[in-house]
Amino acid sequence: MQWIEIDGSKGEGGGQILRSGLSLSMLTGKAVRFTHIRAGRSKPGIMRQHLTAILAAQQICAAQVSGATLNSTELTFIPGQIKSGDYQFDLGGAGSCALVLQTLLPALWSANGESRVRLSGGTHNPMAPSTSFLQQVWLPLMDRMGAKSTLLVHRCGFYPAGGGEVEITVYPVKQWQTLHLLQRGKLIEIGAQSLIADVPDSVARRELNIVKQQLKVEESKLSSVDVSSARCAGNALLVKLQFEHLTELFCTIGTKGKAAAKVAQEACDEAQAYLTSTAAVGEYLADQLLLPMAIAGEGSFTTSEITDHLSTNALVICQFLNCRIDIQSVDQRIEVTIQKQ
Numbered sequence: 030m031q032w033i034e035i036d037g038s039k040g041e042g043g044g045q046i047l048r049s050g051l052s053l054s055m056l057t058g059k060a061v062r063f064t065h066i067r068a069g070r071s072k073p074g075i076m077r078q079h080l081t082a083i084l085a086a087q088q089i090c091a092a093q094v095s096g097a098t099l100n101s102t103e104l105t106f107i108p109g110q111i112k113s114g115d116y117q118f119d120l121g122g123a124g125s126c127a128l129v130l131q132t133l134l135p136a137l138w139s140a141n142g143e144s145r146v147r148l149s150g151g152t153h154n155p156m157a158p159s160t161s162f163l164q165q166v167w168l169p170l171m172d173r174m175g176a177k178s179t180l181l182v183h184r185c186g187f188y189p190a191g192g193g194e195v196e197i198t199v200y201p202v203k204q205w206q207t208l209h210l211l212q213r214g215k216l217i218e219i220g221a222q223s224l225i226a227d228v229p230d231s232v233a234r235r236e237l238n239i240v241k242q243q244l245k246v247e248e249s250k251l252s253s254v255d256v257s258s259a260r261c262a263g264n265a266l267l268v269k270l271q272f273e274h275l276t277e278l279f280c281t282i283g284t285k286g287k288a289a290a291k292v293a294q295e296a297c298d299e300a301q302a303y304l305t306s307t308a309a310v311g312e313y314l315a316d317q318l319l320l321p322m323a324i325a326g327e328g329s330f331t332t333s334e335i336t337d338h339l340s341t342n343a344l345v346i347c348q349f350l351n352c353r354i355d356i357q358s359v360d361q362r363i364e365v366t367i368q369k370q
């Protein structure tokens with residue numbers, strides 16, 4: 030058997046190397062051996078969120094797996110056939126539902142039939158895409174690439190208790206479409222939403238007022254949403270920028286002891302930095318577009334910087350797929366081009 034060897038200490042050295050490797054192993058049927066998993070993190074090895082992704086991937090493609098335990102730094106994964114169907118997975122805390130879903134979706138899009146996945150965990154986490162980001166930014170772009178799905182968030186889940194409930198219906202891809210996102214086009218609208226769970230509405234108001242002043246947002250485009258059925262108190266501020274060719278969303282998380290003004294300032298700073306650049310795609314979206322574009326066989330986008338996540342993900346993808354990913358600086362922005370070889 031031919032093995033793909035992935036050294037998890039390379040480049041960014043985090044969980045994305047493992048997740049992208051799993052997605053591609055399921056999709057291509059190639060066996061993979063991971064070593065030095067998350068060696069770049071202060072607590073290396075497989076954490077709860079990664080373990081859920083591994084076990085979910087194993088179930089979906091009947092894989093033979095060894096090393097799938099918490100803190101393990103090595104894993105082997107021999108994929109079998111992808112099966113569409115109904116699945117349910119639990120992150121057992123506030124681990125990111127979005128990251129687990131992103132791991133599984135490429136395989137489910139390539140399955141023969143429709144699938145439904147229910148997942149419990151965190152919906153709005155720091156350092157991960159929120160389910161709002163998936164719903165409003167990433168999945169609509171996947172849709173344009175021919176990969177359709179419907180994501181419902183039945184309950185929000187915040188750190189530390191989690192308990193968010195999401196459900197996604199995934200439809201098989203008939204034909205991948207090429208997507209080119211070189212320009213963002215004209216700004217159509219800026220809006221902001223503050224999600225609050227057992228947090229006073231005055232916190233949401235303070236956040237929204239800062240966004241209103243700094244980003245010049247109309248009052249009618251601001252809203253606070255009470256999501257109090259969440260298992261623990263929580264707050265997420267979402268700033269949405271809708272352009273002619275795509276939507277970007279910046280999400281910052283409010284935690285106990287963090288001032289509402291700071292939560293709002295972080296979101297405004299991220300949005301401002303993006304608005305000031307001429308790139309179409311923000312830094313987080315950039316690394317999350319690479320894999321689907323490589324699966325589609327072709328694609329391109331502009332972004333503002335070459336993050337470690339972007340360059341490391343490109344290396345992992347090229348270990349599995351016969352493609353070429355060019356990342357180069359052109360006119361004060363970064364142009365990323367993906368082509369089949």
Ligand SMILES: Nc1ncnc2c1ncn2[C@@H]1O[C@H](COP(=O)(O)OP(=O)(O)OP(=O)(O)O)[C@@H](O)[C@H]1O
Pocket residue numbers: 042043044045046067070128155156157158159162280312313314316317338
């Ligand atoms: N605010 C954000 N909005 C959207 N996506 C985000 C945001 N913050 C981080 N991400 C995305 O989350 C992913 C994080 O990957 P990373 O490998 O760091 O995560 P992880 O598995 O939780 O790992 P680790 O604990 O190893 O850091 C990246 O794809 C990144 O683009």
